[in-house]
Amino acid sequence: MITSVLVANRGEIAHRVFRTCARLGIRTVAVHSDADAHALHTRVADSAVRLPGAAPAETYLRGDLIVKAAVAAGADAVHPGYGFQSENPGFARAVLDAGLVWIGPPPEAIEAMASKTRAKALMGIAPLDAEHVTEADLPVLVKAAAGGGGRGMRVVRRLDELEPALRAARAEAASAFGDGEVFVEPYLEHGRHVEVQVLADTHGTVWALGTRDCSLQRRHQKVIEEAPAPGLTPALDEELRALAVRAARAVDYVGAGTVEFLVADGTAHFLEMNTRLQVEHPVTEEVFGLDLVAEQIRIAEGAPLAAEPPSARGHAVEARLYAEDPAGDWSPQTGTLHRLAVPDGVRLDTGCTDGDEIGVHYDPMIAKVIAHAPTRAEAVRKLAGALERTAIHGPVTNRDLLVRSLRHEEFTSARMDTGFYDRHLAALTQPAADPLAPLAAALADSHGRSRFGGWRNLPSQPQVKRYVMAGQEHEVRYRHTRGGPVADGVQVIHVDASAVVLETDGVRRRFEVARHGDRVWVNGTALTALPRFPDPAAQQAPGSLLAPMPGTVVKIADGLVTGSGVRAGEPLLWLEAMKMQHRISAPATGVLVDLPVAEGDQVEVGTLLAVVESSQP
CATH class of the missing domain: 3.30.1490.20 (ATP-grasp fold, A domain)
Known part of the structure; x- marks a missing residue:
């Protein structure tokens, strides 16, 4: 009987496993890097162990330290989560060799797949x-x-x-x-990414828990997932489940795993088997009414599965909320997550809470939001509405992209494939900010700074404030009067520091306002307040290339030096952030006049990387 589980992972998946353990009465042990010393998963665990020495990005790969931590903390089992050590057969063997229970498949099965x-x-x-x-x-x-x-x-x-x-x-x-x-x-241009969740015990029973569609991807990483995969013929659905069971039996699989396929022209093409729990496992849990982590623990204890899995019910859709800029080549974003609040009625799986720092060392996923309903259309609508009403104040995120994707006709009619964002990203990332947001921000800010609301006995010049919203500068003008603030064409009904009610053309609307430093959020729209007197020294030379994300300069183009001629679109250097490389290209044809960085340099967002002087008029 398992009494204490160490999760060899961090963030959302560690928190999610701890939630199940707490429900089952199992004690929990967290491990953490120095960067994660105050992370949510360390705070909710019964005990936490620091993993010393290694750089933050490598810490959770130190299997020897993790096994040592499990023994020191008195854990009797280890759950790997996903990523990091979850598909490392050597780590699984080390756990077993230490006399601990491994909540995962046999090392031989991991090795085979x-x-x-x-x-x-x-x-x-x-x-x-x-x-x-x-x-x-x-x-x-x-x-x-x-x-x-x-x-x-x-x-x-x-x-x-x-x-x-x-x-x-x-x-x-x-x-x-x-x-x-x-x-x-x-490479199948218009294939759908369809997978099957399998669950196998030590007694020879293998469940194929339906299908999932994960076709909406960026850089081959999933963004929106759903269960069951829509639009499959009964014959293809049966074939996929049979192939998944065949793959599991081929390696004597035990525990939870996923078999992935590309489906094109009604034909299934095997991709791989992931010998672990998947990020998107909640949609299967919602449809089958299961807790897959609890099932993993039961299987690790030797309990048998029933002869048949439970029946599926309804439809579930999951969206991954990332700190990234889809319009800026999906570049990861960093900063303080001031607030994350999701409406009731949907499931939230997250490793973050208000005040946490989204750093440079790990995947930028903030949370997963999951909706379940009797039909696909209802589940999609429910998730889109919940995301639209989610308050998320902090780094730039993909939230608006998720909402638009869920409401796109190609998705709602289940005609999507893995090329969805190749075709639609530009349209889905077009700015669509609320034109009244700058006025609401200005009014709330003015009220917060003066308990008298700025009213004067004598007529005065209008108040003027400037904001950047969706990449465009907006100037707001309004006056304070005895009856309150007045703006042209807009009736101001109510103002306080956190809420503004405005009426235009007989339609009254409420705006929730929050401010952190020079950043203002108005009903989900992010604005940056500009100073009254801009600093001229802050201007960059034309042709300046600034780091779009924090990271490491891992390569500079061969032979590139100051004075080199370059062509528009030609790669100049590569940044590595969160284990992925991002190409920085010349903005125009011309001459490289400045290259202030070298390979190995660590840079922050906005660091000057290069300056290209255009040769074109």
């Missing part, structure tokens, strides 16, 4: 030979043999792009997973 190339061989599938790829094979996908999360992947559409893609994918895979092996497979 850990390499995507070996997994394909088990299923009778051979990858393409990179040395013999021809024009007829294009497009192809270069893919890391280990790991996941979209790291170490590159789409290749021209033969001259193949070798650079292989080099870049190897470097990214080695950095993220400690394994630079990559392979090449056909």
Whole structure:
């Protein structure tokens, strides 16, 4: 009987496992890096152990330290979560060798499926030979043999792009997973990403818990997932579940796992088996009324599954809320999460709480929001509405993109595929900020700064305030009168420091306002207050390239020095942030006149990376 569980992970998944353990009466142990010393998962656990020495990004990869922590804290079992050590057979063996219970599949099963190339061989599938790829094979996908999360992947559409893609994918895979092996497979332009959740016990029973559709992806990493996958024929649904069971039985699988496929033209193409719990497991839990973490624990204790899984009911959809800028090449964002408040009626899985810092060392996912309803249409509408009403004050997020994606006709009619964002990202990220938001911000700010509301006995010049909203500068003018503030064309009904009610054309609207420093949030719209007298020294030279995210300069283009000629779109350098590489390209054809960074430099958002003087008029 398991009495104490250490979770060899952090953030949302650690918090989620602890929640189940608490319900089952099991004590919990957290581990943490120095960067996570005050993180939510360390605060909710019964005890926490610092993992010393390693850099924050590598800390949770130190299996020896984690096993030592489990023994020291008196844990009798280890749950790996997902990512980090979850698919490391060596770590699983170390846990077992220490006399602890491993809440996961046997090390041999992890080993058999850990390499995507070996997994394909088990299923009778051979990858393409990179040395013999021809024009007829294009497009192809270069893919890391280990790991996941979209790291170490590159789409290749021209033969001259193949070798650079292989080099870049190897470097990214080695950095993220400690394994630079990559392979090449056909790239299905309009396939759907469909997967099957499996659950297997030690007595020979394997459940195939329906399907999930995870086609909405950015950089091969999932953004929106749902269960069951819509629009599959009964025959294809049955085939997918049978193939998933076959994959699990091929390696004598035990515990929770996921078998992934691409579905195109009614045909299923095996991708890989993930020998762990998936990020998107909540949609399966909602549909089947299960707690998959509780089932993992029961299986690890030797309990059998029932002969048949429970019946599915309704539909569930999950959206991953990231601190990232979709319009800025999906660049990760950092800063203080001042507030996260999701409406009642949906499920929130998160590792963050108000006041937490979104840092540079880990994946930028803030939370997962999950809606369940009797039908797909109801679940999608429920999730979109909840996200739209979510208060999230802090770094730039993908929240608006999620809402628009869920309401896009291609998604609502279940005609999406993995190329959804390739086709629609530009339209989905067009600014659509509320034109009354700057006025609401100005009125609330003015009220908060003066208990008399700024009223004067004599007529005065209008109050003027300036804000940047959706990349555009907005100037607000209003007057204070004996009857309260007045703005042209707008009737001001109520003002206080946190709420403003305005009426236009007979329609009355309420605006919730929150301010943190020079940032203001009005009903979810983020604005930046500008100073009355801008600092001229803050202006950058034309052609300046600023770091879009904090990270490390991992490579500067070969031969690039001050005075080099460059072409528009030509890569100048690469930043690595959160284990992914981001290319910084020349904004115009011209001459590189400044290169103030070197390989290995750590940079913050807004750091000057290079200056290109355009040669074009």
